[in-house]
Amino acid sequence: MLYLTTQLLVSPLARAWFRPDVEGADNVPRTGGVLLASNHLSFIDSFAIPLVAPRKVVFLAKAEYFTGTGVKGAASRAWFTSMGMVPVERDDSKAAAQSLDIALDVLRRGEVFGIYPEGTRSRDGRLYRGHVGVAHLxxxxxxxxxxxxxxxTQHVQPIGTNKVRREKFTVKFGEPIDFSGRLDGVAQGKARRLATDExxxxxxxxxxxxxxxxxxxRSAPTT
Incomplete structure (x- = not known):
């Protein structure tokens, strides 16, 4: 219900305010599990993608966003839940495995999961090497x-600030990459590296x- 309310009320207002440029939205399959793999420039990225994606996108978010108390805590919990985000303990020693398990559950339910293969936000605007978790999934x-x-998106909410600016940003969805059968017979580690690099x-x-x-x-907390 919260997600539906956000999509019907908040999202149209946000799109009208930011006026994002969107390319290739039709490349997102309308049914079945899908992995959206994106570069990562700003905290706002996990809102920018769901804002314009044609389907609900599940991202992971720090558990503390869901555990606050009082009015502020309730508002934070409601907002992150309405955006389709799922809490995860980032500082737990088993966090990486837990994150992959959550992602697999989402994908196996036929939903869309968003991931940043770089692992954390780029602080200098360059694209960093991808971790193989994306290929594993x-x-x-x-x-x-x-x-x-x-x-x-780094201009909408620059790293180090909580302020959101009214700046133009672009979201480009590329053509789906299907690895079905293409890496059969390749050693698991090599297959994951090849898929990640592609x-x-x-x-x-x-x-x-x-x-x-x-x-x-990872030099600073990230979404």
């Missing part, structure tokens, strides 16, 4: 991957970012 759940290129190449083509060529170290 795609190959295990046997779902297509739709690459997403975000442009300009996904990151597609994201780079959409976002136009310079490639960093290395992993992005």
């Amino acid at each position: 795609a190959l295990t759940a046997k779902v297509p991957v739709v690459p997403v290129g975000l442009i300009g 996904i990151m190449d597609a994201i780079a083509a959409l976002s136009g970012q310079e490639r960093a060529g290395v992993y992005n170290e």
